[in-house]
Amino acid sequence: MKIQNPKFKFIVLTLFTVHCSLFTASDAHAMHISEGILPFNWAALWFLVALPFVAYGLRRLKILSKTDLSIKPLVGLMAAIVFVISCMPIPVPTAGTCSHPAGTGISGILVGPTISILVTAVALLIQALFLAHGGLSTWGADIVSMGVAGSFAGYLTFRALRSVKVNMTVAAFMAGVLADWATYLTTSVELASGIRGDSPFLPLFYKILIAFIPTQLPLGLLEGAMTSGMVVLLYKKRPDLLVKMRVLKAEEAIS
Amino acid sequence: MGDLGGIKRLKIMEVFSEHFKTGHFLSKVDARAKLIVTLALLGMVLSYKGTMFPLVIAAISIVLCLKMHIPVRILALRLAQPVLMAFAVLLLKLFFSGEDILFSFNLFGMELDGHKDGLIEGLLIASRILGGVSLLVAVGFATPFIEFMAALSWLRIPKSFIEITMFAYRYLFMFLEDATTIYSAQKNRLGYSGIRKGLSSFGVLTGSLVLRGFEQSQKTADAMIQRGYTGDLPLLKGKPLRTIELAVAFLIVAFGGAVWMI
DSSP: OBBOHHHHHHHHHIIIIIIIIOSSTOOOOOOOTTTTOOOOOHHHHHHHHHHHHHHHHHHHHHHHHOTTHHHHHHHHHHHHHHHTTTTOOEEETTTEEOOOOOOHHHHHOOOOOOHHHHHHHHHHHHHHHHHHHSSSEEEEEEEIIIIIIIHHHHHHHHHHHTTOOOOOHHHHHHHHHHHHHHHHHHHHHHHHHOOOOTTTTTHHHHHHHHHHHHHHHHHEEEEEEEHHHHHHHHHHHOOHHHHHHSSOOOOHOOO | OOOOOOTTTTGGGGSSGGOOOTTTTTSOOHHHHHHHHHHHHHHHHOOOOHHHHHHHHHHHHHHHHHTTTTHHHHHHHHHHHHHHHHHHHHHHHHHHHHEEEEEEEEEEEEEEEEEEEHHHHHHHHHHHHHHHHHHHHHHHHHHHHHHHHHHHTTTTOOOOHHHHHHHHHHHHHHHHHHHHHHHHHHTTTTTTTTTTHHHHHHHHHHHHHHHHHHHHHHHHHHHHHHHHHHSOOOOOOOOOOOOOHHHHHHHHHHHHHHHHHH
């Protein structure tokens, strides 16, 4: 049997090459764009995109730290937690391998998207410098995909669902799912635009997106489950913290 | 669930470049000089239009790592994922980019065409990945964290950002140890014996870390306030850069620039 359909051919081969190469290592770190993948101009562009978000986050941190001296240690410790969470592999049954969660959904919910961008930027910098996951030149692109897209998607989903009285577990689950998928969608855009060369953007973007699907669709659901598990645990054990972080209103914590 | 990102196979501290910082010939070089050279060479690697320069940088960086007595096992572990990434991009470009057919073959009934222009583009990107990652790995092994932060401060990175990075780094190891301990306890009690159980255990693990983070941040802030913390951490003040180090950094960048232009 000879397969001639070019679309089918590219789907099968893309899945095979990219999926095997990126995701079969026991500790896959496909969330980060590796050092060197993006050419100079694209790396610089993503830095420019990330810069205003990071600058606004720093400004907000400065304002908050004037009234609350524990905010900087808290943001630093959240960054350490996001670092540790994104070093942990979780099983992806459909892919038969492990990938890792982003952790930006939960940090977006807990500390808000602008501070969560800082949290992500710090975790990414330490990973790039001392573990060679991600990179210095791709730091901007990684901040945009994990920090900006992940945090805002997680935060906005959680807030929107809570505002229409959706159960907290479901809202946190959806926030985790969409934060993860938003991260991968943005990563696909960044990768496709960076490595396309003279080829058209859209076909390569679809190929990368398809290659991510076997791992990222289930991983998003797992990250959703993890995020809702974390929020529920905090609600049961320390609802006062959720009130302090403005995730809950005081009356909701009492009830 | 597998082990924690290879953490179980290695000692926790061994995962970090920081662990290998002492006693090698580059540890005495000012972090600012190393950072200047790294950023300049990285810019050249990314903007070079061929494969030669990035591969030379990769080779030099790996030799430097070996000269710093970094175990080959650690080096291989650090480079494994970027090498796989480079390979994936190379295959993507070879088979799905370009028009000039270089070879064709049949794979499980599929007629595959490798393209010459796709191969060249793929090799360009793969060499950039190898050059960039090797450079970053070398500077990571060569520079202690605190010095790196002081160098970033010298480069006018906002102080607040450096402060929270230092807080994060200070507590990373504590959380890694906590995560390993909780994970081992859960695993011994069959917490990962099925997908559902594993997921629930993982949620408890990460939730416990978040709880610990909140509690620890308050304790840390209280302890620091008692010691006079007013919202700003003192950072390592760098001495003026020595002329010899600046000159060597300039020479390396100039030599790199000359090779880059060839």
